[in-house]
Amino acid sequence: MSAAETSQPVNPVEYMQHHLTDWCIGCDPKTHQTSNIIDFHAFFVDSWLMGLLIAILIGFVAWRIGRSLDADNPTGMQNLLEAMVEFVNGQIKDVFTSRANPLIGPLALTIFVWVFLMNFVDLIPVDLIPLTVAWIGHHVFGVEGPVYFRAVPTANLGAPFGMALTVFALVIFYNLKVKGPVGYVKMFLFHPFGKYLVPVNIVMTLIEEIAKPLSLALRLFGNMFAGELVFMLIALLVLTHADTLNWGLLGWYPLQILAGLGWSIFHILVISLQAFIFMVLTIVYLGMAHTSDH
Structure with missing residues (x-):
């Protein structure tokens, strides 16, 4: 998407680093990075704030919609919501x-809509939200120096992992509730190779269980981070030439627009697919937890 012509760094490396730096509390004050890939002392204000705003919007x-439900004369939003509910219920029945469990439907629908809208933020011009936050920080709160803000929550590893670990906690809870503590332990001891290979069964089942939150989180994070x-690379098509205003620069604008439009259309499919996959895997994992056997 187009990058606005502002005081943002025009050096490609600085530009990328600036946009990939989070508004983080508990990070290194100089590098603005966490000490480890997963750091529970760090709090990413931008991801939390965007996720909260989208949740409030939902x-x-x-x-x-609930206030104006009308079975005889439904509105367009009501028709859309009913179609989504039927779609999610169809996935659950499969x-x-x-x-x-009556919790599965609302949970799956919430996950689909929430993940989709957090992904959809990636389609907003890449500089628009960070520049708006920077303007507010400088002019309203008097912040000195650069203001960092990554607008796409799912492009930060913390948000997908937070949702994945929540789903994983529910999976463990329903495994214990449906199978019982003894049945849950037996799943580790005797699955998948029977009672004669208990050590191998424990290792294999542990890997299988740990892979559930990893597959949920890393798939979503990887696709959104790449997008x-x-x-950013499309924005740099013009930004790197902005310091030399000439007729040649005009040739980059149509290329940037076409590239941005093409990638946006493709990315709509990506963000929809990632929200769908996260929802379906959540249903599948919870479905497995609700079976008496493994």
């Missing part, structure tokens, strides 16, 4: 052989 829209990088 709640507000759902509340408005996984659960018996009547599903964010591509939009």
